[in-house]
Amino acid sequence: MPESPLSHVAIWDGTRAIGAGRLAWEGDLITAVEATGDGGSPRYAVIPGLVDTHVHLGGYAGPQEQPWGSPWSLVTPDTERVFHIAAQAQRAMRAGVTTVRDLAGDALQLSVSRVFDDGVQVGPRVRVHGQVGMTAGHGDLFIPPHYPHRDPVADSPDECRKLVRQWARQGAHGIKIYASGGVLSMGDRVGWRNQTIEEIRTTIDEAHALGMPVAAHSHDAVSARRALEAGVDSIEHGTGLEESLWPLVTSRGIPVAPTLLINDRLADGTVPVGQDARAKAQAVVAERDANFAGAAAAGVRFVLGTDANGVMVRFGEQHREVRLMAETFGWTAERALVSATSDAADAIGMGDRVGRLAPGYGADFIVIDGRPWEDVSHLDADRIVAVVSRGRLVSGSLNL
Known part of the structure; x- marks a missing residue:
């Protein structure tokens, strides 16, 4: 299965923000999470499911x-x-x-x-x-x-x-x-x-x-x-x-x-x-x-x-x-x-598989319009742009 990249998004990895970066996954496996230092501040952010x-x-x-x-x-x-x-x-x-x-x-x-x-x-x-x-x-x-x-x-x-x-x-x-x-x-x-x-x-x-x-x-x-x-x-x-x-x-x-x-x-x-x-x-x-x-x-x-x-x-x-x-x-x-x-x-004993964005973890994440780790009001269903579960797009669109 080919790699699926998501670029120029703000990333919060489950414990901390890493800035503008790139997330990639193959099937139900995250393969890369990296800060890229892209110019400007991305509108959309990615957080774990x-x-x-x-x-x-x-x-x-x-x-x-x-x-x-x-x-x-x-x-x-x-x-x-x-x-x-x-x-x-x-x-x-x-x-x-x-x-x-x-x-x-x-x-x-x-x-x-x-x-x-x-x-x-x-x-x-x-x-x-x-x-x-x-x-x-x-x-x-x-x-x-x-x-x-x-x-x-x-x-x-x-x-x-x-x-x-x-x-x-x-x-x-x-x-x-x-x-x-x-x-x-x-x-x-x-x-x-x-x-x-x-x-x-x-x-x-x-x-x-x-x-x-x-x-x-x-x-x-x-x-x-x-x-x-x-x-x-x-x-x-x-x-x-x-x-x-x-x-x-x-x-x-x-x-x-x-x-x-x-x-x-x-x-x-x-x-x-x-x-x-x-x-x-x-x-x-x-x-x-x-x-x-x-x-x-x-x-x-x-x-x-x-x-x-x-x-x-x-x-x-x-x-x-x-x-x-x-x-x-x-x-x-x-x-x-x-x-x-x-x-x-x-x-619940799944900390080595979900809840974080890191290589080797399951590909579960939310793309959201906002920064919910800075302002919790941004954690709102109306702000969700896309949801990926087990590597599959299940809601919204990744055409950012």
């Missing part, structure tokens, strides 16, 4: 609005749902989010991931974590209690170990656990304990033995401490990351996906949900806001993680989340952009 470390691809992707709580996912056969999963991932890709991690996927998301990896369909890089949760836990309370078809749960250390092994056999890239209750689960409370410490330790032990990282859903300080002390690899939401936990998080460099936009929308009523869920979201936002600015100043490693599901946060709104992270944490534009590219890639 974004990496969203926390999404859920399983929702309805069609044109009709589907309110939260719709029975669509319960009554739609898997043979149909898989097309919606692929469509959601492709929607993210065309907006410049070229790598996503589905936290609570199953055989359907894994199938889509393999289809994209094999080039059968054009799509982003999709990583999938299988969930290990308890009966009546957060992960189990999205399905009405009398509905007969339910996702697997684990209610003892041995069951946890077996379920991890089953996910490994299916080819899952990691494991998701629930250390606390959640906002949208029915009849749940944020502060409820999910699984015993023995179950959590066993899940993490078995996952690590099989080479899989473990992400922990957590909305309070008690659950975050239990998960961190058990050896979890990332914290999702992290609402209760109070000051006493900051040294534990920073000393190990644990990434935290803050999921800001979705909780704001649930709390302020932008997304219509029941009063119980809205009240829980308001409490979550209040506690989060009391902790997060200090946590960021202390060096807690926040990375892009939106909880996008196609309803409350749509695929393609990740740019807005990055801008909100910069505002919430008091970050520079460049620090925010790092959190959505190179650091997010490192957080």
